[in-house]
Amino acid sequence: AQKVTQAQTEISVVEKEDVTLDCVYETRDTTYYLFWYKQPPSGELVFLIRRNSFDEQNEISGRYSWNFQKSTSSFNFTITASQVVDSAVYFCALSPMNRDDKIIFGKGTRLHILP
Amino acid sequence: SQTIHQWPATLVQPVGSPLSLECTVEGTSNPNLYWYRQAAGRGLQLLFYSVGIGQISSEVPQNLSASRPQDRQFILSSKKLLLSDSGFYLCAWSTGGANTGELFFGEGSRLTVL
Structure with missing residues (x-):
């Protein structure tokens, strides 16, 4: 069975602080994809990143960074020097790489960046 | 560039009434199309997906149905809405x-069933 757990339902930080959103997953597949999506107040989800299970290199994109640790089945997302525009719901997701099967989303973490 | 539109943006319907949500994609051909529902505190639930005209896979048995009459058009319907159908629907x-994952989402349709 596949499962994605985002234990943090809601987080509030003050602008310019760093914040990490946790994501833990379960899968029996040996190869899989992991994703993060952002859902701003406007509603549509925006794709942020996709990682392959065989590539554990951490990734940085501007103020965003992702820490993939296969040993702990985690794919955490850190925002450095947070800004008010980062306020959104963030979803972590998982899908099998070699089966045409659906993406499983976590329940999301609502992030509030306070000015 | 590709765009996706869905409508209506908001809808308030009485229990037992019909439903039709429409989604269209522009700028690409033969896309895979999906309907998701987001209920409060429950994340995203895949309802239907389609790999081609007339090809619909249902993930969750319920009183909703989907149709794909044209390559870039995906419609979510119900003959009789239930209170539990309230939620935010995303195409x-x-x-x-x-599984390959870069999904492009529409703006969403918020349905309230009273």
Whole structure:
């Protein structure tokens, strides 16, 4: 069975602080994809990143960074020097790489960046 | 560039009334199309996906149905709405298989069933 757990339902930080959103997953597949999506107040989800299970290199994109640790089945997302525009719901997701099967989303973490 | 639109943006319907949500994609051909529902505190639930005209896979048995009458049009319907159908409905498309993941989402349709 596949499962994605985002234990943090809601987080509030003050602008310019760093914040990490946790994501833990379960899968029996040996190869899989992991994703993060952002859902701003406007509603549509925006794709942020996709990682392959065989590539554990951490990734940085501007103020965003992702820490993939296969040993702990985690794919955490850190925002450095947070800004008010980062306020959104963030979803972590998982899908099998070699089966045409659906993406499983976590329940999301609502992030509030306070000015 | 590709765009996706869905409408209506908001809808308030009485229990037992019909439903039709429409989604269209522009700028790509033969996309995979998806309907997701987001209920409060419950994340995203895949309802239907389609890999081609007339091809619909249902993930969750319920009183909703989907149709794909044209390559870039995906419709979510119900003959009789239930209170539990309230939620935020999102249409999405992708060019890869259902698992390869870069999904492009529409603006969403918020349905309230009273």
